[in-house]
Amino acid sequence: MLRSLQPLAAFGLAIAVLLSGPAQAQDEAEIARIGKMDAKELAGFIGAVTQSVAQDTLKLQPAAQRRDCVELVRASNAFTLGYRLLAEADAALGGKPENDAVVLKTRIVQSRVITFAARVRADEWLSRICVNFAMPADKADEARYAMPVKLQTNEFTQAVIEARQAADANLTIAVAAGISKKCPDVISAIQSIQLFVPYLEKLSKDVAKRPEALGPRASRRGLEVARGQLINAGNKLYRELGAGCRATPPVATEAPENEAPPPAQ
Structure with missing residues (x-):
């Protein structure tokens, strides 16, 4: 499958791979190409x-509401692959210029937190409505x-660690x-x-x-502290400079919630 995508730009490959679901064994060599991308290609790939x-x-939610287990399975596998691709991109940062690596690392970690939240959401819906699905x-x-x-326990542990890293990076940026x-x-x-504050709250509830x-x-306490720090930093930045820059006022929103689909029948 991936071989037919070689003429595409490097970041275009990511979209095609995700929409196609988990890579076959013969595609491993193509995924290994991520390690050879330069900083600009990696930025496009991560995006x-x-x-x-x-x-x-x-x-996800429309699929759950119509009890479309086929789509929920496909999306769940796509999220798992996306999570892996981001890890491959992170590994590719070795040897890159320090300034580029720091910026890309921040983007990767934040994207992995968001992707992990999507994995959890898909897993929860599959568990609710697709238990006996064939x-x-x-x-x-x-x-x-x-x-x-x-999802394994160690993956939740890693997600919490990465969420704190991403929160620290957002504070530094602010x-x-x-x-x-x-x-x-x-x-x-x-x-x-x-964008990020709701995912900290979602992860805190999950763990x-x-x-x-x-x-x-x-x-978990660290996640809650990080969320509060980010909300305060966003509010402070808006009060002092945001209005003059015509920024949208920050809103301390709650985490993206799963609207419960109908119970399994």
């Missing part, structure tokens, strides 16, 4: 993966329709924007905080159900 995850996330025979042999592997007083920086910092995932480096 494409993040965009694909966002597009599939919008399909994949139709015409799709049963396709990798993208394989029943997703359940401070830098306040110092620079440049409107593009201010608007970008406020928007980034607005509350899995205390075994928590520890010295993966603290």
Whole structure:
């Protein structure tokens, strides 16, 4: 499958891979190409993966409401692949110029937190309405329709650690924007905080159900503190500079909630 995509730009490959679902074994060499991307290609690649995850996330609730287990399985597998692709991009940062690596690392970590939230959401809906689901025979042999592997405790632990890293990065960006007083920086910092705060809350609720995932480096209390710090930083930035830059006022929104689909029948 991936071989037919070689003429595409590197970041275009990410979209095609995600929409096609988990890679087959013969595609591993193509995925290894991520390690050879330069900083500009990696930036495009990370953006494409993040965009694909966002597009599939919008399909989850409608799929659950119509009890479309086929689509929920496909999306769940796409999220799992996106999570892996972001890890591959992170590994590719070795040897890149420090300034580029720091910026890309921040984008990767934040995207992985968002992608992990999508994985959890898909897993929850599959568990609610697709317990006895059997994949139709015409799709049963396709990798993208394989029943997703359940999320593991260590993955929640890693997600908490990465969420704290991303929160710290957002705080650093907000401070830098306040110092620079440049409107593009201010608007970008406020928007980034607005995007990220709900995912911290969602992850905090998720790990509350899995205390075994928590520890010295993966603290639920730490997530709550980070969320409060980001809200305060966003509000402060808006009060001091945001209005003059015509930024959207920050809103301390709650986490993206799963609207419960009908109970399994």
